[in-house]
Amino acid sequence: MKLLESxxxxxxxxxxxLIPVAIxxxxxxxxxxxxxxxxxxxxxxxxxxxxxxxxxxxxxxxGTLSNIIWGLAIDPSAFPxxxxxxxxxxxxxxxxxxxxxRNTWKVAIxxxxxxxxxxxxxxxxxxxxxxxxxxxxxxxxxxxLLQTGRDLLTSVLSTNFLVEPVDKISTAFLAFAILRGLSAxxxxxxxxxxxxxxxxxxxxxxxxxxxxxxxxxILVANLINPAFLWIGLGVAVVVIGVGLLSxxxx
Amino acid sequence: MRERLSFYIQRHSPIHRLNPFTxxxxxxxxxxxxxxxxxxxxxxxxxxxxxxxxAIIGRVGREFFAAALRLLVPVTGxxxxxxxxxxxxxxxxLFRFWFLRVTLESVARAFxxxxxxxxxxxxxxxxxxxxxxxxxxxxxxxxxxxxxxxxVIISTLQILPQMQAKAQTIIAAQRSRGLAVEGSFIRRVRAxxxxxxxxxxxxxxxxEERAIAIEARAFSATGPKTSYxxxxxxxxxxxxxxxMVALVVLSLAARFFG
Numbered sequence: 001m002k003l004l005e006s007x008x009x010x011x012x013x014x015x016x017x018l019i020p021v022a023i024x025x026x027x028x029x030x031x032x033x034x035x036x037x038x039x040x041x042x043x044x045x046x047x048x049x050x051x052x053x054x055x056x057x058x059x060x061x062x063g064t065l066s067n068i069i070w071g072l073a074i075d076p077s078a079f080p081x082x083x084x085x086x087x088x089x090x091x092x093x094x095x096x097x098x099x100x101x102r103n104t105w106k107v108a109i110x111x112x113x114x115x116x117x118x119x120x121x122x123x124x125x126x127x128x129x130x131x132x133x134x135x136x137x138x139x140x141x142x143x144x145l146l147q148t149g150r151d152l153l154t155s156v157l158s159t160n161f162l163v164e165p166v167d168k169i170s171t172a173f174l175a176f177a178i179l180r181g182l183s184a185x186x187x188x189x190x191x192x193x194x195x196x197x198x199x200x201x202x203x204x205x206x207x208x209x210x211x212x213x214x215x216x217x218i219l220v221a222n223l224i225n226p227a228f229l230w231i232g233l234g235v236a237v238v239v240i241g242v243g244l245l246s247x248x249x250x
Numbered sequence: 251m252r253e254r255l256s257f258y259i260q261r262h263s264p265i266h267r268l269n270p271f272t273x274x275x276x277x278x279x280x281x282x283x284x285x286x287x288x289x290x291x292x293x294x295x296x297x298x299x300x301x302x303x304x305a306i307i308g309r310v311g312r313e314f315f316a317a318a319l320r321l322l323v324p325v326t327g328x329x330x331x332x333x334x335x336x337x338x339x340x341x342x343x344l345f346r347f348w349f350l351r352v353t354l355e356s357v358a359r360a361f362x363x364x365x366x367x368x369x370x371x372x373x374x375x376x377x378x379x380x381x382x383x384x385x386x387x388x389x390x391x392x393x394x395x396x397x398x399x400x401x402v403i404i405s406t407l408q409i410l411p412q413m414q415a416k417a418q419t420i421i422a423a424q425r426s427r428g429l430a431v432e433g434s435f436i437r438r439v440r441a442x443x444x445x446x447x448x449x450x451x452x453x454x455x456x457x458e459e460r461a462i463a464i465e466a467r468a469f470s471a472t473g474p475k476t477s478y479x480x481x482x483x484x485x486x487x488x489x490x491x492x493x494m495v496a497l498v499v500l501s502l503a504a505r506f507f508g
Contacts, residue, residue, distance in 0.1 A: 013469055016398050017461040020406040021453050024413045032417060032445055036431060036438045045450075065399070069406050072383060073256050075321055076374035077367070129285075131363040133332045135325040143336035152337075178450050189458065 010055040010191045018054065018190070022046030023066045027074070039137075040167040047089045048114075048175040052101050053190035056093025063089035080129055084122045088168070091117045097192070102199035107176040111169030118168060119160035123153070132156050138163045256407060257317065257378035265308030269487040270386040271393065277377040279494035284369045286501040288508050290358075293365040301372050310379040317375050318368075325371075326364040333360035383407055388479045397475060413453060420448050 023046055030043035047066055051059025063085030070078035095101060095110040126134050132152045133139045138159050145155035179187070179196045187193040260266075265273070280300065284293040305314035337360065340353025387400040421431065424444050430437045431445075 013461045013465050017457050019402050020409050023406045024409045028413045028417050077371045135328050146336050
């Protein structure tokens with residue numbers, strides 16, 4: 001019953017009030033991104049915020065309800081994707097609990113881990129429910145991979161591994177920048193405020209972090225298909241770019 | 251961005267009078283049956299013979315078809331086209347074009363999948379058009395959904411339009427200061443920060459005040475709570491629900507033993 005107790009502690013009144021705002025943030029930023037015609041979704045910033053300051057269970061709940069709201073208010077085809085959002089919140093929460101949400105490069109690693117999870121969770125949904133090709137633009141990559149003779153599961157999984165990191169790492173950076181912009185007094189009212197305590201971002205650590213990250217990206221890319229090496233590098237470049245950009249929010 | 255929130259349309263119809271939970275069961279059952287049933291034409295038949303007539307009985311026909319046209323036709327069309335062009339496999343070649351090889355089997359499979367997706371989303375559209383979110387939440391709370399979860403869903407549905415309005419204001423304000431929301435990729439990425447920043451910080455600040463306000467109204471009180479809304483649950487509702495459960499089990503059985 002220790003687990004149940006700790007979950008209960010994560011859900012204080014501040015958490016319950018933050019969740020609706022976080023969901024609204026998800027939806028509205030998702031719509032702003034569509035308006036700006038950016039090639040990412042960025043529709044889980046709120047989920048990540050909750051996951052960091054209120055723990056993985058609250059994050060998972062926010063993700064799930066976020067998809068339900070999206071389905072209720074905007075487009076019912078969002079319902080079947082709720083497990084993806086659930087895991088985004090859950091994994092972010094555990095990463096933050098492990099201290100991976102305290103400086104820029106650690107946040108990049110969190111984003112990367114979340115992206116891998118999201119890719120793994122969304123693949124079966126898209127294969128078994130949508131037959132592999134969904135209505136998103138990245139399906140063109142899937143179609144291309146299918147034409148080169150790969151089977152359906154591999155093609156969908158590779159596509160997700162390519163697309164997710166850019167989106168999830170940018171999301172993590174934006175969530176991190178927002179947390180940095182909030183006062184410590186405000187954050188202290190949330191149950192797991194300690195997860196967001198910033199750490200000094202020294203330059204050497206940054207280089208080590210980016211190094212680890214690039215190696216990881218290339219490793220994963222290699223596992224899927226050697227031809228993706230350069231795409232792995234491209235992802236790394238985009239990530240560093242967004243990292244530098246998001247440091248301007250403060 | 252849309253101004254109207256939630257699909258609900260207030261009308262008087264037999265469908266509107268059904269218990270919300272019955273309609274939810276119905277929507278889920280239609281989805282599950284169309285995915286489980288081993289018969290190829292199930293999804294199409296459910297759409298034509300169940301969902302469309304129910305939309306007309308529910309007197310939301312026009313809105314239903316408008317929503318389906320806006321949300322579903324582009325999506326299922328895209329999925330159908332892409333899948334019939336790119337899914338590998340199949341013997342009977344219909345035609346070849348450049349490097350593409352379109353087979354009867356891939357077209358058949360693409361049609362099945364797009365019909366299932368059409369059925370899935372349209373049955374939920376029908377459900378949402380005829381069910382008020384608060385009624386659904388009240389009914390689900392009565393059946394054991396935690397009140398806090400219902401609070402989150404209802405209050406999000408109220409916050410969302412306010413926040414969309416705020417986003418519009420911020421976009422207008424920043425544009426009037428010369429922020430470019432169109433143009434090159436780099437410029438559009440840069441526009442993100444001045445739009446997201448004010449929106450997020452502004453709405454997060456309100457959280458603290460709202461927490462105090464609802465705490466003062468006994469949000470975390472543990473005693474039994476009464477509801478302002480009364481929702482009927484007739485024997486007919488119960489019959490419909492059990493019928494739906496039976497049909498789902500039947501289609502599942504047909505898949506595994508048929």
